[in-house]
Amino acid sequence: MPIEVIMPKVDMDMASGKVMTWHVAEGEAVTKGEPLFDIETDKAAMEVEASESGILHHLTPEGTEVLIGAPVAWLYADGEEVGEPPSRPSVSSSADGDPSRVSDVTEKPSEDTAAPERVEPLSSEEKTRATPLARAMARANGLEIDAISGTGPQGRIQAEDVRCFLDQSATISAPVAFKSETGALSITRSKGGTGTPVVLIHGFASDATSWAPLETHLRHRPLIRIDLPGHGKSPKLKLNGFAELAKIVRRTFDELSLDEAHLVGHSLGGALCLALADTRPRSIKSVTLISPAGLGPDVNGEVLGGIGRATRAESLGPWLRQMVKDDTLITDAYVRLAMAPRTDANMRAAQQALADSLFPDGVQAFDLRAALGRLEMPARLIWGKADKIIPWRHALGAPGNIALHLFEGVGHIPHFEAPEEVGKILKASL
Amino acid sequence: MNMQAKPTLRELSYAEAIREAMDIALSQDERVILMGEDIGVYGGAFQVTGDLVEKYGTDRVMDTPISELGGAGIAVGAALTGLRPIFEFQFSDFAALAMEQIVNQAAKVRYMLGGAVSVPLVMRFPAGSGTGAAAQHSQSLEAWLGHVPGLKVVQPSTPEDAKGLLLAALEDPDPVMIFEHKILYKMKGPVPEGYYTTPIGKAAIRRTGKDVSIIATSIMAQKAMTAAETLAGEGIDAEVIDLRTVRPMDRETVLASVRKTGRLLCVYEGVKTLGVGAEISAMVAESDAFDFLDAPIIRLGGAESPIPYNPELEKAVVPQVPDILDAARGLLKGRI
Amino acid sequence: MPDTFKDGNVPYAVRAYSPEVLLAALKKMMLIRKFEEGAEDSYTRGLIHGTMHLSIGQEASAVGSCMSLTDEDKITSTHRGHGHCVAKGADLGKMFAEFFGKETGYCKGRGGSMHIADPAKGNLGANGIVGGGLPIAVGAALSAKRLGTGAVTVCFFGDGANNEGAFHEALNMAAVWKLPVVFVCENNKYGMSTSTERSTAVKNIADRSASYSMPGVTVDGNDFSAVAEAVDAAVERARSGEGPSLVENVTYRWRGHSKSDRNRYRTKEEIAEWMERDPIATMAAMLIDHKIIDQDGVAALEAETTQIIKDAITFASGSPDPDVSEATRDVYTQEAAA
Incomplete structure (x- = not known):
């Protein structure tokens, strides 16, 4: 009997993984413990070793997305007859809810509209999602609908978006060219955790996986990570400035339909958390801003630009090392991992365009100091005093009701450089 | 026609408004008859016809046997030959028993005969849920009949429209199906005095x-x-x-x-x-x-x-x- | 054959009707036969689309049942209704035109064989639904009673319809309200392929009249005089306010149920036996017997009716087709609607 090689579950909220590279070819022998294939999840890439020895057959083609637990190949004993691939037991993904649930059975709008968080971003073959009115307005104004970013459910372009575009295109110079997409921002959730969920928003040129060092400390709460437009698995939206970005984040947050939430944001994500807390004060229970943007004009545009432009690990590494105080933390392996998603030139272009509109000429084009003053829920600032990207002294403008946690010898990413300390602060308060 | 009477402050229930419309029609037009199960001395399953039988007699307020198919067909035949029947179903659900006559006959006779005849028939269907009458006495089947060319289908939601649409239905030369919501029968609202019609086909x-x-x-x-x-x-x-x-x-x-x-x-x-x-x-x-x-x-x-x-x-x-x-x-x- | 005839007594029809009326009746029977033969021929030539239900062999029932009716009196008919239509005085050209789907047809090409009607002559229409006309006939009778017109309605239906629920409901209400309606069952022994023996619990459909406290009689439906005698009595009873009756004309259709019928349920011998009892030949023989017409007269009538049919077909085939843009005309009386 051949032995199945399965897609392993290597991450707590992993539902599927992609077969990237086979290290052993069809029909070749492999010994238990040898590297067999590489997989990629929404978090990281990793190597899978052979769990048994045998002759490898029926390989799943590279690039194929496979549900965890499903076979990706089969190992045969030496001399064992190789026929058709053994029938694969069906693997069902864990159900989100009980379909037989009956609480209120009036025919409501269909499920796909009632549960927007389950909807995947549009695949590239599909047309841009826009309402008929938005299309008609775009036509009337000679606009390509694709040029407009949608802030509606699933990234739908609505009339308001066209109006917004028309207003802003009058004042803002053309952004860096990139092929824009539409769709909803990517949301990833932890399994488990109880009580008020924690919504995490990453910084510029980062993505949802950047929270990994902090997550062991927050495991008691449901974690909801948002990928910003042009980052991680989110679509590359055409954006015009911070207000529009904040609106998309707010829409994404609204679609989560949370009664209450804690917000944790880093850098640009911190600024977005602040904007969100300012507009959704009733549902936000606390705000934690880690090296946030928006509290002063200064920002290291050179580093942001360098990260945005880097096309290879070699050119990315030096800029990444600027982010931290202890640059030995940024190993070559780390840089390669960080570069992996950045090989997409279109994503880099999207991020550059975003940087251009948010930090033109190395200046923060948005100012949230007033919003900080309006916060009424518990709020704290966490900053490294060795931050070379945004000066920690911006924290000193915060009003007295906001807690300050300043770390010596820590750069722009405290939760990466000092995860234990930052984790303890959060665990104690969330 | 479509004339709207002057509004007054007088209030009637939806059922009273329908009864008043039938009363006006019976008094103005000898051709008008009411047919239905227990619409005479009983007053109708929902007391809509009430005491009209006392005023107009059993020849014009006719209790039919429990025969929806036959009753509906007789109404069709009567409408074809000079009468203006108003046929009441006890529950709209019972339309299922009479679908042959409603759908294959009333709706189609005019067309099948190349426009040589009309079927000025009014049917009333107490419809809808909310009475605890369960599956066979609570349906809203207007879409069934709305699917059939040759029929007109109305659903009044106020006492004023209940009266006005019934009188409009009687003026109409074609079969008009009126779906009345049972829960609305007791609802009160202003109803103009006298004769007026509410236009069919107008929201x-x-x-x-x-x-x-x-x-x-x-x-x-x-x-x-x-x-x-x-x-x-x-x-x-x-x-x-x-x-x-x-x-x-x-x-x-x-x-x-x-x-x-x-x-x-x-x-x-x-x-x-x-x-x-x-x-x-x-x-x-x-x-x-x-x-x-x-x-x-x-x-x-x-x-x-x-x-x-x-x-x-x-x-x-x-x-x-x-x-x-x-x-x-x-x-x-x-x-x- | 009724006993009166065999015994050499003068049959009812000869006693009751003038020679002119009887010759007109014979002519109508011939027209029915030739109309249907012409329709069949046209169908064979591909001039007619759709199917048809022929009543060849049942002509005495149709004409005999309408003898005492005026244009004020109504009939409701069946899918096998050409005979009733001719008996009630329809124009053959307009009937053929309807058959050919022409704008000049009785229904302007919208109804076809199964819906030919002639409201001006009191024919409320054939009906594609078995039993569909039964309650409608009762409704027409209700109108007549309410409006005091004195009109009687003759309701034709087949043996098949006697097993529909509508039959029960219609006869019951007609009896309860004593309405001027005569239910004429043309029992041609088969509802499509199913014989009355296999479908109907009573021996004679007229026996069912007992359930509705109305008179019921079964007669030889191929004997014009017997049919006329029974139906005339029932019409008289209805007209005088005594209520409905049920008359069962036992007859036979020579052709299949429709053009798709392969005749697998009856024998050639049975068909041949019934064709021996041709109602038209029987009628002609009776009239010859009573010196109302002679052989030459019958031949002349044959020639005259053949020419009428020929002219009718010429009229119909030369008539204009309906305008396709008017396909939905006449759905409503008020065209603004829908």
């Missing part, structure tokens, strides 16, 4: 608004009005249109409203699938009003289920005010 804008068009039928028009008041307090300005006639549908009024608001919410008690809301939605989607939609269309209709007995279940399978509120909020807040 009523019950409330003007700019944010969302709620197109509702029968009792749902009342629920939509209740919801609209709550929505107004939240800054959502809903337009409520009482469709009143399912066939022929008032295309102009619906499309004009959607062009204005860009959002369409259909609310009806009949089963959602293949129902009145599907027709409204398709009508909008096929028209130039499509270009004015700024959100997907929503239909709130009855569940894919017979009407259950238990009162909580019974409520759960038809749209209620909170459902309308949720749907309207969702449309406005871009959640849908």
Whole structure:
């Protein structure tokens, strides 16, 4: 009997993984413990070793997305007859809810509209999602609908978006060219955790996986990570400035339909958390801003630009090392991992365009100091005093009701450089 | 005709308004007769005919045997040959027993005969849920008959329209099916005195608004009005249109409203699938009003289920005010 | 054959009707036969689309049942209704035109074979639904009673319809309200392929009249005089306010149920036996016997009716087709609607 090689579950909220590279070819022998294939999840890439020895057959083609637990190949004993691939037991993904649930059975709008968080971003073959009115307005104004970013459910372009575009295109110079997409921002959730969920928003040129060092400390709460437009698995939206970005984040947050939430944001994500807390004060229970943007004009545009432009690990590494105080933390392996998603030139272009509109000429084009003053829920600032990207002294403008946690010898990413300390602060308060 | 009498402050119940319309018709036109089961001394299953038999006698207020098919067919034959019958079903559900005569005969005779005859027939169907009468006595079957060319189908939601539409139906040379909601029979409202008609094929804008068009039928028009008041307090300005006639549908009024608001919410008690809301939605989607939609269309209709007995279940399978509120909020807040 | 005839007594029809009326009746029977033969021929030539239900062999029932009716009196008919239509005085050209789907047809090409009607002559129409006309006939009778017109309605239906629920409901209400209606069952022994023996619990359909406290009689439906005698009595009873009756004309259709019938349920011998009892030949023999017409007269009548049919077909085939843009006309009386 051949032995199945399965897609392993290597991450707590992993539902599927992609077969990237086979290290052993069809029909070749492999010994238990040898590297067999590489997989990629929404978090990281990793190597899978052979769990048994045998002759490898029926390989799943590279690039194929496979549900965890499903076979990706089969190992045969030496001399064992190789026929058709053994029938694969069906693997069902864990159900989100009980379909037989009956609480209120009036025919409501269909499920796909009632549960927007389950909807995947549009695949590239599909047309841009826009309402008929938005299309008609775009036509009337000679606009390509694709040029407009949608802030509606699933990234739908609505009339308001066209109006917004028309207003802003009058004042803002053309952004860096990139092929824009539409769709909803990517949301990833932890399994488990109880009580008020924690919504995490990453910084510029980062993505949802950047929270990994902090997550062991927050495991008691449901974690909801948002990928910003042009980052991680989110679509590359055409954006015009911070207000529009904040609106998309707010829409994404609204679609989560949370009664209450804690917000944790880093850098640009911190600024977005602040904007969100300012507009959704009733549902936000606390705000934690880690090296946030928006509290002063200064920002290291050179580093942001360098990260945005880097096309290879070699050119990315030096800029990444600027982010931290202890640059030995940024190993070559780390840089390669960080570069992996950045090989997409279109994503880099999207991020550059975003940087251009948010930090033109190395200046923060948005100012949230007033919003900080309006916060009424518990709020704290966490900053490294060795931050070379945004000066920690911006924290000193915060009003007295906001807690300050300043770390010596820590750069722009405290939760990466000092995860234990930052984790303890959060665990104690969330 | 379509003349609207001067409004007065006099209030009648929906059932009283229908009875008054029949009383006027019986007194004005010798050709008018009432037919139905237990509409004589009993006064009708829902006491709509009441004491009309005392005034007009059993020759004109005719109790039929429990024979829906035969009774309906006799009404068709009588309408073909000079009478103006008003045929009452005890429950709209019993239309199923008479579908042959309604659908194959009444609706088609004129066309089959190349326009040589008309069938000026009025049928009244007490419809809808909310009485605990369960699956065989609670249906809203207007879409069944609305599907048949040759019939006209109306659903009054107010006492004034109940009277006006019945008198309009009697003036109409073609068969008119009136679906009356049982829960509305006791509802009171202003009803003009004397003779007037409410136009068939014309919707009523019950409330003007700019944010969302709620197109509702029968009792749902009342629920939509209740919801609209709550929505107004939240800054959502809903337009409520009482469709009143399912066939022929008032295309102009619906499309004009959607062009204005860009959002369409259909609310009806009949089963959602293949129902009145599907027709409204398709009508909008096929028209130039499509270009004015700024959100997907929503239909709130009855569940894919017979009407259950238990009162909580019974409520759960038809749209209620909170459902309308949720749907309207969702449309406005871009959640849908 | 009724005993009166065998015994050499003068049959009812000869006693009751003038020679002119009897010759007109014979002519109508011939027209029915030739109309249907012409329709069949046209069908064979591909001039008619759709099917048809021929009543060849049943002509005495149709004509005999309408003898005492005026244009004020109504009939409701069946899918096998050409005979009733001719008996009630329809124009053959307009009937053929309807058959050919022409704008000049009785229904302007919208109804076809199964819906030919002639409201001006009191024919409320054939009906594609078995039993569909039963309650409608009762409704027409209700109108007559309410409006005091004195009109009687003759309701034709087949043996098949006697097992429909509408039969029960209609006869019951007609009896309860004592309405001026005569139910004429043309029992041609088969509802499509199913014989009355296999479908109907009573031996004679007229026996069912007992359930509705109305008179019921079964007669030889191929004997013109017997049919006329029974139906005339029932019409007289209805007209005088005594209520409905049920008359069962036992007859036979020579052709199949419709053009798709392969005749697998009856024998050639049975068909041949019934064709021996041709109602038209029997009628002609009776009239010759009583010196109302002679052989030459019959031949002349044959030639005259053949020419009428020929002219009718010429009129119909030369008539204009309906305008396709008017396909939905006449759905409603008020065209603004829907």
